[in-house]
Amino acid sequence: xxxxxxxxxxxxxxxxxxxxxxxxxFTRRGGRLNDRQQKSWDLLADTMxxxxxxxxxxxxxxxQYVLDTDALFGRSARxxxxxxxxxxxxxxxxxxEAPDTDFLGLEVYxxxxxxxxxxxxxxxxxNVRLAIVNAAEALTTTLPEASVxxxxxxxxxxxxxxxxQKRRLVTPAFAHLAARVLKPGGTWRLATDWAEYAEQMAEVxxxxxxxxxxxxERWDGRVLTRFEAKGIAAGREIHDxxxxxx
Ligand SMILES: C[S@@+](CC[C@H](N)C(=O)[O-])C[C@H]1O[C@@H](n2cnc3c(N)ncnc32)[C@H](O)[C@@H]1O
Numbered sequence: 001x002x003x004x005x006x007x008x009x010x011x012x013x014x015x016x017x018x019x020x021x022x023x024x025x026f027t028r029r030g031g032r033l034n035d036r037q038q039k040s041w042d043l044l045a046d047t048m049x050x051x052x053x054x055x056x057x058x059x060x061x062x063x064q065y066v067l068d069t070d071a072l073f074g075r076s077a078r079x080x081x082x083x084x085x086x087x088x089x090x091x092x093x094x095x096x097e098a099p100d101t102d103f104l105g106l107e108v109y110x111x112x113x114x115x116x117x118x119x120x121x122x123x124x125x126x127n128v129r130l131a132i133v134n135a136a137e138a139l140t141t142t143l144p145e146a147s148v149x150x151x152x153x154x155x156x157x158x159x160x161x162x163x164x165q166k167r168r169l170v171t172p173a174f175a176h177l178a179a180r181v182l183k184p185g186g187t188w189r190l191a192t193d194w195a196e197y198a199e200q201m202a203e204v205x206x207x208x209x210x211x212x213x214x215x216x217e218r219w220d221g222r223v224l225t226r227f228e229a230k231g232i233a234a235g236r237e238i239h240d241x242x243x244x245x246x
Contacts, residue, residue, distance in 0.1 A: 023166055023167045024134060024167065025136070025159070025167050025168060025169040026059075026134075028059075031109075032111070033110070033111055034111075037115055037117070040114060040117035040120070041113075041114045041117055044120060045114075048117060048130060049117075049130050049131065050130070050131040052065070052142075053065045058132075059108045059133055059134045060137060061133050061134070061138055061141070061142050063141045064141075065141070065142055066141070066142060066143075066144060067138075067144070069102070069143075069144070072104075072129055073129065077100060077101055077102045078100070078101040078150075079101070079102050079104065079147060079148050079149050079150075080094065080104070080149060080150040080151075080152065081103075081106065081143070081148050081150070081151050081181070082103065082105045082151075083139075083151070083152065083153045083169070084106070084107060084135065084154070084157075085106065085107045085112065085116060085130070086109070086112050086225060086226075086227060087226060088112065088113075088115060088116025088117075089223055089225040090152070090154060090221070090223055092116060092119035092123060092128070093223045094221050095128045096123050097221070098127075101127065102129070103127055103129070105131070106130075106133055106138050108134060110132060116128070139174075139177035139180065140177055140180075145180055145181065146180075146181070146182065146183045147181060148181045148186060149182075149183055149187070150186060151187070151188045151189070152188075152189045152190075152222075153169065153190045154190070154191045155191055155192055155193060155225070155227050156169040156190075156192065156197075157169070158194035160197075168197065170200065170201050170204055172207060172208065174204070175205070175207075175210065176210070178211075178245075179210035179211065179245060182245040183245065186244070186245040187243070188205075188211065188213075188244075189222070189241070190205075190240070190241040190243075191218075193231030193232070193236040193237070193238050195236075195237065195239065198239035201241050202214050202215055202241060208243075210245060210246055211244065211246065212246055213243030214242075215239065216242035219240070222240070
């Protein structure tokens with residue numbers, strides 16, 4: 001994660017001045033792929049990475065576009081969506097364990113998506129798709145209402161400086177979007193290594209009329225990622241939360 005809170009239009013985003021009126025939860029980072037990532041990208045991106053129609057910045061999505069998830073996976077199955085899937089460690093593990101479930105990773109960082117494709121390729125997985133997209137937009141319009149069985153937000157960028165906290169992903173407005181896409185009875189899983197963000201998450205869940213839940217134990221499926229390992233090495237405590245869509 002970058003500490004920069006630059007909200008100016010990014011030339012990498014097409015340089016659309018003033019396109020985004022809200023701060024986003026990410027900064028664009030270098031998009032260069034290493035050789036292994038490039039190889040997996042070349043082999044798999046056409047089939048595994050959603051060709052998202054844009055409406056401006058390169059992480060945006062045309063608000064008219066609605067994803068047909070059954071068509072995307074070529075079947076009708078349980079759907080898990082991970083927001084900020086990073087290098088894909090959790091997604092690839094889960095997809096390997098549950099071949100009857102479909103997994104969609106929403107991630108703005110192309111090398112992370114390409115790294116995930118390495119895992120997909122090595123595992124011969126057919127139940128994973130990825131989209132390079134601002135998840136907040138995807139949850140607003142791209143994903144159909146009540147289409148998702150589980151939504152995962154593991155270690156969203158903490159934006160720990162006071163002046164940057166408006167960029168945090170997990171807010172009451174985001175809970176509303178999570179509720180929009182989750183099926184009744186669907187599960188929202190969250191984790192963070194930032195105690196004060198965990199407090200915010202707990203308040204968001206408790207304050208939402210759409211969810212029941214709060215702090216929870218770590219669940220087996222959330223395998224250790226490189227990002228979490230760094231937090232642990234730095235002495236931070238890990239906080240998990242689980243909420244159920246009413
Ligand atoms: C701190 S990393 C954690 C990655 C992974 N979940 C893990 O546990 O290792 C947060 C990730 O979320 C991604 N991200 C942040 N805001 C996002 C958004 N609005 N839409 C999609 N991805 C986002 C970042 O690019 C980054 O890869």
